[in-house]
Amino acid sequence: MSEKIYVGVDVGGTSIKVGVCNQDGALLHTYEGPTENDKGSERILANIAAYARLVVEQTGRSWAEVEGVGVGIAGFLDIPNGVIVSSPNLNLRNAPLKAYLQEHLGKEVYVNNDANVAALGEAWAGAGRGVADCVCYTLGTGVGGGIIINGRIVEGFNAAAGELGHISIVPDLEAIQCGCGKMGCLETVSSATGIIRMAKDAVARGDQTSLAHVPDITAKDVVDAAKAGDEVAARIVNRAAYYLGKSMAVVAVVINPERFIIGGGVSKAGEFLFEQIREVFLKYTPEAASKNVQVVPAELGNSAGVVGAAGLVLRS
Amino acid sequence: MSEKIYVGVDVGGTSIKVGVCNQDGALLHTYEGPTENDKGSERILANIAAYARLVVEQTGRSWAEVEGVGVGIAGFLDIPNGVIVSSPNLNLRNAPLKAYLQEHLGKEVYVNNDANVAALGEAWAGAGRGVADCVCYTLGTGVGGGIIINGRIVEGFNAAAGELGHISIVPDLEAIQCGCGKMGCLETVSSATGIIRMAKDAVARGDQTSLAHVPDITAKDVVDAAKAGDEVAARIVNRAAYYLGKSMAVVAVVINPERFIIGGGVSKAGEFLFEQIREVFLKYTPEAASKNVQVVPAELGNSAGVVGAAGLVLRS
Numbered sequence: 001m002s003e004k005i006y007v008g009v010d011v012g013g014t015s016i017k018v019g020v021c022n023q024d025g026a027l028l029h030t031y032e033g034p035t036e037n038d039k040g041s042e043r044i045l046a047n048i049a050a051y052a053r054l055v056v057e058q059t060g061r062s063w064a065e066v067e068g069v070g071v072g073i074a075g076f077l078d079i080p081n082g083v084i085v086s087s088p089n090l091n092l093r094n095a096p097l098k099a100y101l102q103e104h105l106g107k108e109v110y111v112n113n114d115a116n117v118a119a120l121g122e123a124w125a126g127a128g129r130g131v132a133d134c135v136c137y138t139l140g141t142g143v144g145g146g147i148i149i150n151g152r153i154v155e156g157f158n159a160a161a162g163e164l165g166h167i168s169i170v171p172d173l174e175a176i177q178c179g180c181g182k183m184g185c186l187e188t189v190s191s192a193t194g195i196i197r198m199a200k201d202a203v204a205r206g207d208q209t210s211l212a213h214v215p216d217i218t219a220k221d222v223v224d225a226a227k228a229g230d231e232v233a234a235r236i237v238n239r240a241a242y243y244l245g246k247s248m249a250v251v252a253v254v255i256n257p258e259r260f261i262i263g264g265g266v267s268k269a270g271e272f273l274f275e276q277i278r279e280v281f282l283k284y285t286p287e288a289a290s291k292n293v294q295v296v297p298a299e300l301g302n303s304a305g306v307v308g309a310a311g312l313v314l315r316s
Numbered sequence: 317m318s319e320k321i322y323v324g325v326d327v328g329g330t331s332i333k334v335g336v337c338n339q340d341g342a343l344l345h346t347y348e349g350p351t352e353n354d355k356g357s358e359r360i361l362a363n364i365a366a367y368a369r370l371v372v373e374q375t376g377r378s379w380a381e382v383e384g385v386g387v388g389i390a391g392f393l394d395i396p397n398g399v400i401v402s403s404p405n406l407n408l409r410n411a412p413l414k415a416y417l418q419e420h421l422g423k424e425v426y427v428n429n430d431a432n433v434a435a436l437g438e439a440w441a442g443a444g445r446g447v448a449d450c451v452c453y454t455l456g457t458g459v460g461g462g463i464i465i466n467g468r469i470v471e472g473f474n475a476a477a478g479e480l481g482h483i484s485i486v487p488d489l490e491a492i493q494c495g496c497g498k499m500g501c502l503e504t505v506s507s508a509t510g511i512i513r514m515a516k517d518a519v520a521r522g523d524q525t526s527l528a529h530v531p532d533i534t535a536k537d538v539v540d541a542a543k544a545g546d547e548v549a550a551r552i553v554n555r556a557a558y559y560l561g562k563s564m565a566v567v568a569v570v571i572n573p574e575r576f577i578i579g580g581g582v583s584k585a586g587e588f589l590f591e592q593i594r595e596v597f598l599k600y601t602p603e604a605a606s607k608n609v610q611v612v613p614a615e616l617g618n619s620a621g622v623v624g625a626a627g628l629v630l631r632s
Contacts, residue, residue: 173487255477292474
């Protein structure tokens with residue numbers, strides 16, 4: 001009998017990515033098709049099912065070899081029942097995704113939120129390979145996260161575990177309000193959005209910085225300026241790194257993971273950023289919880305979602 | 317065949333408590349004998365084994381009915397192998413506790429640290445009964461903790477999970493150094509020691525407070541003064557509650573437990589303290605992670621250790 005294969009689906013507002021993995025999480029083949037979000041929920045569900053069958057066919061494997069199908073999707077989910085209660089960028093409301101796919105694909109289907117799924121991908125087959133307990137941060141427009149203990153996603157009572165962007169970490173005196181309505185969330189300083197805001201504030205304040213001459217500041221502009229020696233930019237990047245490292249110190253004494261994995265656009269700043277994060281992490285974490293604990297970049301990039309979704313089949 | 321029973325052992329520097337539980341965690345009988353720490357490690361191990369047999373006999377049950385034996389102990393442990401590497405208040409160094417007891421008792425033996433075990437006791441048969449995910453704080457001389465996910469203790473990579481007293485939570489500007497060597501740990505403000513220190517500082521500073529006339533201030537004195545309307549004492553209790561609630565806000569977005577359980581001497585302040593903690597918790601926690609989440613007092617008191625140790629047999 002041939003080796004089993006695992007199908008992962010990463011559902012976005014514009015496109016749906018599907019992939020086929022082997023039992024070790026190696027990505028054998030991928031396919032990407034349009035979500036057709038404007039054509040309504042029936043079409044989205046039908047596309048997911050069609051692309052899943054297609055990618056297996058393209059891999060040259062038979063559908064019988066598929067052990068199961070996992071789906072990662074942004075939104076408010078009823079995970080055990082695989083129902084999409086609502087989604088910020090998809091035309092799905094109380095959509096019975098799991099039931100639909102099980103009926104149309106004839107396989108066991110697992111659904112989880114995109115941030116958890118990306119974390120599982122890294123833990124299973126990326127920067128956390130072979131590590132039982134790891135914590136993933138994704139530094140993008142916001143700050144996402146996922147917690148993996150004993151190789152499995154920690155979902156939490158309301159499926160709100162791993163919401164690392166909403167760790168309340170900035171002290172009241174210097175906190176601003178987060179999109180979630182609370183004050184001082186990590187996301188307000190350590191996301192690309194937070195970095196851009198701090199840079200624009202500095203320019204508006206008249207701080208002496210090369211960023212004053214940049215028309216539409218991006219997080220990469222700020223990191224590049226910091227690397228080039230711009231002190232204002234360096235202070236901003238350091239503040240993002242400081243609160244990220246401090247939030248990791250808290251996570252470390254709560255669950256003591258073996259590895260922290262950091263991905264997303266901002267993490268492309270590389271060792272320049274990672275060195276600052278590690279320094280703060282070690283400063284605030286008791287040795288028992290920091291000893292031999294690694295802080296490393298994510299490895300899978302945009303594939304983490306598809307790989308992690310396939311991983312749901314083995315790790316649910 | 318009669319119902320299985322579970323033996324729990326709580327090893328302290330002065331005495332060893334043993335108890336017999338049924339499969340639901342009800343404590344059927346307990347016994348307490350001297351540790352005889354001054355007589356060396358062999359004697360301590362022999363006493364644990366002897367008291368375990370004795371308490372079962374006193375319960376009127378046969379040793380054959382014992383499903384397993386769990387032991388909770390303070391110290392640096394090798395949990396999988398059940399070795400006590402070192403212990404702050406016990407004459408045990410590299411002591412193979414699990415192997416010794418398995419040989420002398422003829423049962424499966426489980427060893428874990430006292431804070432984790434107490435948390436498991438509350439989760440299994442105390443304030444967390446029926447709840448899959450809960451987090452326990454013990455507010456005593458220090459601040460201890462334990463994390464229970466899916467009914468089981470989260471141990472962490474270096475067995476340092478649940479070290480909630482070392483959550484770095486007090487901002488640098490007002491932080492003091494903790495016994496662990498780091499700045500701003502929760503324990504520096506929310507333990508009995510922290511409360512007493514803040515009270516003594518206030519008196520030394522000449523603050524207007526009834527505590528100035530108390531000869532040897534205890535945490536209970538501070539709480540009582542706060543309840544009686546002393547503003548300085550009220551500020552101190554509120555600060556302890558504030559950082560505790562803020563630390564819970566962080567824990568909530570990391571693992572999103574269903575219930576927070578707070579025990580230890582300081583928690584005897586009751587609703588006066590709990591109301592303040594809940595207010596801060598709700599202020600800093602996004603609704604997704606606070607909705608229907610409860611903050612409740614521990615129920616088992618000093619029995620949590622024995623019950624939780626027995627629980628290791630079922631929940632390891």
